[in-house]
Amino acid sequence: MKTASVSMLLGSVLILGLFVFPMWNIRLGAPQYPEPLGIDIYINGLKGEAEFDIQNIDGLNHYIGMKILPKPADMWEFTVFPMVIMGMSILGVLIAMVSLLKRISPNWFLFWFILMSILGALGLYDFNQWLIEYGTDLDPNAIMKLVNPDGTPMQYNPPLIGHKKLLNFDAYSYPRLGGIMLFVGMFFTLLAFWLGKRSLKTSL
Amino acid sequence: MKSTRIFIGAAIMLSFLFASCGNQGASDSGKGKGALVSSAAEKVYVAPGERDEQYAFLSGGYSGNLTVYGLPSGRLFKEIPVFSQFPTSGYGYSEETKPMLNTSFGFVPWDDLHHPDISQTNGELDGRWIFANGNNTPRIARISLSTFETEEIMEIPNSAGNHSSSFITENTEYVVAGTRFSVPVPQRDMPISEYKSNFKGALTFIEVEPEHGHLDIKFQLLMPGFNYDLSHPGRDKSHGWFFFSTYNTEEANTLLEVNASQNDKDFIAAINWKKIEEYVNNGGGTKMPANYAHNVYDEATHSATSTMKKEVLVVNPSEVPGAIFLLPTPKSPHGCDVDPTGQYIIGSGKLSADLTVHSFDKMLDAIAGEKFDGEAYGIPILKFEDVMAGQVKSGGLGPLHTEFDGKGNAYTTFFISSEVVKWKLGTWEVIDRQPTFYSVGHLMIPGGNSRKPHGKYLVAMNKITKDRYLPTGPEMEHSAQIYDITGEKMELLYDFPTHGEPHYAAGCDADLLVQNSKKIYRLDENKHPYAINSPAEAKVVREGKEVHIYMSTIRSHFTPDNIEGVKVGDKVYFHITNHEQDFDVPHGFSIIGAGTSEILVMPGQTKTSLWEPEKVGVWPFYCTDFCSALHQEMQGYVRVSPASSDLEISWSLGD
Numbered sequence: 132m133k134t135a136s137v138s139m140l141l142g143s144v145l146i147l148g149l150f151v152f153p154m155w156n157i158r159l160g161a162p163q164y165p166e167p168l169g170i171d172i173y174i175n176g177l178k179g180e181a182e183f184d185i186q187n188i189d190g191l192n193h194y195i196g197m198k199i200l201p202k203p204a205d206m207w208e209f210t211v212f213p214m215v216i217m218g219m220s221i222l223g224v225l226i227a228m229v230s231l232l233k234r235i236s237p238n239w240f241l242f243w244f245i246l247m248s249i250l251g252a253l254g255l256y257d258f259n260q261w262l263i264e265y266g267t268d269l270d271p272n273a274i275m276k277l278v279n280p281d282g283t284p285m286q287y288n289p290p291l292i293g294h295k296k297l298l299n300f301d302a303y304s305y306p307r308l309g310g311i312m313l314f315v316g317m318f319f320t321l322l323a324f325w326l327g328k329r330s331l332k333t334s335l
Numbered sequence: 336m337k338s339t340r341i342f343i344g345a346a347i348m349l350s351f352l353f354a355s356c357g358n359q360g361a362s363d364s365g366k367g368k369g370a371l372v373s374s375a376a377e378k379v380y381v382a383p384g385e386r387d388e389q390y391a392f393l394s395g396g397y398s399g400n401l402t403v404y405g406l407p408s409g410r411l412f413k414e415i416p417v418f419s420q421f422p423t424s425g426y427g428y429s430e431e432t433k434p435m436l437n438t439s440f441g442f443v444p445w446d447d448l449h450h451p452d453i454s455q456t457n458g459e460l461d462g463r464w465i466f467a468n469g470n471n472t473p474r475i476a477r478i479s480l481s482t483f484e485t486e487e488i489m490e491i492p493n494s495a496g497n498h499s500s501s502f503i504t505e506n507t508e509y510v511v512a513g514t515r516f517s518v519p520v521p522q523r524d525m526p527i528s529e530y531k532s533n534f535k536g537a538l539t540f541i542e543v544e545p546e547h548g549h550l551d552i553k554f555q556l557l558m559p560g561f562n563y564d565l566s567h568p569g570r571d572k573s574h575g576w577f578f579f580s581t582y583n584t585e586e587a588n589t590l591l592e593v594n595a596s597q598n599d600k601d602f603i604a605a606i607n608w609k610k611i612e613e614y615v616n617n618g619g620g621t622k623m624p625a626n627y628a629h630n631v632y633d634e635a636t637h638s639a640t641s642t643m644k645k646e647v648l649v650v651n652p653s654e655v656p657g658a659i660f661l662l663p664t665p666k667s668p669h670g671c672d673v674d675p676t677g678q679y680i681i682g683s684g685k686l687s688a689d690l691t692v693h694s695f696d697k698m699l700d701a702i703a704g705e706k707f708d709g710e711a712y713g714i715p716i717l718k719f720e721d722v723m724a725g726q727v728k729s730g731g732l733g734p735l736h737t738e739f740d741g742k743g744n745a746y747t748t749f750f751i752s753s754e755v756v757k758w759k760l761g762t763w764e765v766i767d768r769q770p771t772f773y774s775v776g777h778l779m780i781p782g783g784n785s786r787k788p789h790g791k792y793l794v795a796m797n798k799i800t801k802d803r804y805l806p807t808g809p810e811m812e813h814s815a816q817i818y819d820i821t822g823e824k825m826e827l828l829y830d831f832p833t834h835g836e837p838h839y840a841a842g843c844d845a846d847l848l849v850q851n852s853k854k855i856y857r858l859d860e861n862k863h864p865y866a867i868n869s870p871a872e873a874k875v876v877r878e879g880k881e882v883h884i885y886m887s888t889i890r891s892h893f894t895p896d897n898i899e900g901v902k903v904g905d906k907v908y909f910h911i912t913n914h915e916q917d918f919d920v921p922h923g924f925s926i927i928g929a930g931t932s933e934i935l936v937m938p939g940q941t942k943t944s945l946w947e948p949e950k951v952g953v954w955p956f957y958c959t960d961f962c963s964a965l966h967q968e969m970q971g972y973v974r975v976s977p978a979s980s981d982l983e984i985s986w987s988l989g990d
Contacts, residue, residue, distance in 0.1 A: 166918075182916075183855075183916035183917065186916055186917075187916065187917045190889065190915070190917070194964065194965070274965060275964075
């Protein structure tokens with residue numbers, strides 16, 4: 132049971148990596164951008180991979196009428212997400228501490244994992260909604276108004292995960308160290324549940 | 336006269352002889368020709384998307400500028416304007432850069448750029464700056480190797496034909512500028528025929544401030560009225576000394592081709608600059624009135640200022656005994672080169688077949704033993720036999736310049752016999768010779784002017800092109816050849832045209848510069864007085880007859896792009912700030928009828944173009960650099976009203 136508690140503790144602390152490292156990254160490469168432009172998505176805002184990448188992406192996006200990339204104050208997510216992650220981390224640490232002091236049901240670990248998974252899924256859903264909105268809500272007076280072969284307006288939302296071709300750009304969207312730490316942290320809490328279950332069986 | 340004719344005749348016959356010898360050599364080594372040719376191609380082929388191993392900075396000679404090439408491909412990357420106006424970027428045309436070309440003679444928009452030299456630390460290239468000399472109106476320039484732009488130009492007073500320049504000491508303590516033509520010092524109205532013993536040759540030691548590289552003349556040595564042709568610093572063991580070749584020790588003032596070729600031996604002047612520096616630091620020397628320009632470009636304000644300096648410290652050789660000695664060297668020596676160990680000083684007697692190599696150790700011994708062979712204007716002359724280490728019986732004709740590979744070999748160009756000769760330091764034996772095409776002047780081995788040459792490629796820079804390329808009328812670019820010098824024998828790899836007339840070059844490994852090469856100027860560091868931080872700050876201000884337009888560029892528009900209220904007779908200053916912060920996105924600017932060049936404004940930079948409208952009308956301006964897909968739309972209008980109009984200044988964008 133002790134290893135399970137330690138695993139829970141480790142998992143809950145690991146997700147705090149989101150406060151230090153970017154959660155997600157979108158990279159835009161094109162022939163004339165051999166060094167791709169990149170956006171690091173942090174839990175509390177966007178940051179260019181290179182110092183002026185955000186400004187330069189905005190500069191390019193103005194041709195197709197996209198809005199400028201949001202500042203932290205422009206999106207509630209950048210305020211709420213940090214609170215959620217901090218809250219979940221504290222909760223996880225508390226559960227782990229309690230389980231170190233006295234025997235509690237490993238279902239608490241599972242409860243934390245399920246709650247985190249629901250919140251995470253909501254977060255990803257929200258993120259994807261934002262990508263779609265950002266890529267499709269275009270200025271009607273845009274300089275370039277491009278249409279798909281079927282006549283519908285071209286959309287420029289980058290993929291949630293993976294690669295997508297956007298005009299001359301190749302867009303790549305993947306989790307970064309902060310996001311990976313979240314997933315690994317969650318895995319540890321699931322592992323805690325499994326270890327806890329196993330130790331219950333052996334002690335019986 | 337007669338002896339000269341015979342000599343030239345003999346030289347021409349010999350050159351035929353050696354030219355055919357050279358061809359013989361080439362056909363000998365061409366046995367496995369197919370394989371050889373393909374390997375030469377592979378050695379210089381830099382595939383699309385790949386980059387060159389080394390940078391080569393070739394002087395532009397009469398272009399006044401410096402060209403940047405890649406080795407081994409021979410591809411041209413950039414022309415850096417130094418001493419000449421350059422309409423491509425607006426250098427010398429923009430208000431910010433006009434002061435760079437100021438001199439005591441006023442605005443001098445051209446010069447003859449000769450000898451680039453890269454800054455060093457402990458005798459090794461450090462890649463901070465490259466220095467170059469203007470030969471005609473004596474000037475020394477310092478060019479940044481992070482921006483590849485000229486940052487500073489110092490005029491040299493009391494000098495004329497600034498040729499034995501701009502060589503640097505091994506910790507970049509000094510950049511040295513020697514005069515080729517001796518002149519009256521100070522300048523005055525006097526008969527030319529009284530040249531002898533009245534004219535002086537100024538050797539100028541310019542201190543380089545270690546952090547920013549700023550230049551300041553420390554002292555000028557007023558030498559006898561010889562012609563100081565080329566120079567090189569001592570290095571390693573001979574650090575602290577500087578060596579100058581001389582011709583016209585006859586002190587002739589007319590028909591020099593004959594009259595300056597009479598003495599069997601001229602001199603290499605050895606100068607113990609550390610000793611003179613000490614003398615000067617202790618208050619030695621005389622402050623002499625002078626008038627010379629010091630022009631400094633500030634990267635933060637993107638602007639140059641020109642200051643006239645009014646004084647120079649001069650030192651006469653007699654004031655510092657034991658600091659200057661003359662080494663007899665045969666036949667009007669041209670090149671004066673020092674090997675990487677600092678032991679050998681090579682004098683290329685340009686009218687002879689042989690090279691004379693002096694030994695630094697022997698020179699010190701001779702000085703210690705006071706074995707003098709007379710004096711010239713109080714400067715002791717050492718005995719030829721006492722200082723000579725050896726002579727290279729080259730079999731070539733007209734030796735000019737020598738570079739080194741760091742493996743104990745030296746490479747000398749022969750102008751008359753059109754070849755590069757490889758020989759061994761110490762044994763003086765000739766190892767190999769390869770023809771050049773044609774009449775080679777300088778040669779360059781990257782790092783060859785330091786303690787640590789990168790002995791891989793050798794670039795020979797020729798004076799005559801003739802049939803090497805497709806003909807382009809009477810005037811052609813000069814040719815250069817690249818040789819692989821890694822083997823015992825040199826291998827000709829490639830042949831490429833150069834711009835202007837390269838006199839010398841400097842080269843270094845790409846790695847030394849690539850990381851420091853700037854991509855943009857930061858807007859938040861822009862201290863230009865007319866810069867604006869954002870397009871929202873754009874404005875037009877009338878100050879009497881001057882109109883200042885604070886203009887912004889970003890893809891793909893000018894802010895403002897409609898301007899009214901300008902009148903005939905106004906001086907209109909377009910101060911353009913490029914608000915891009917993206918690599919390689921400059922914007923250009925020009926307006927119809929402007930009596931100046933375009934300006935090319937780099938990201939984060941501010942440049943100013945002056946326009947003096949003379950005609951009433953509505954006149955367009957546009958972006959001259961194809962900046963984006965909407966480049967053609969990047970344009971605007973200025974309405975010019977009659978001088979009597981009372982239309983107020985107004986401006987707008989997008990309404």
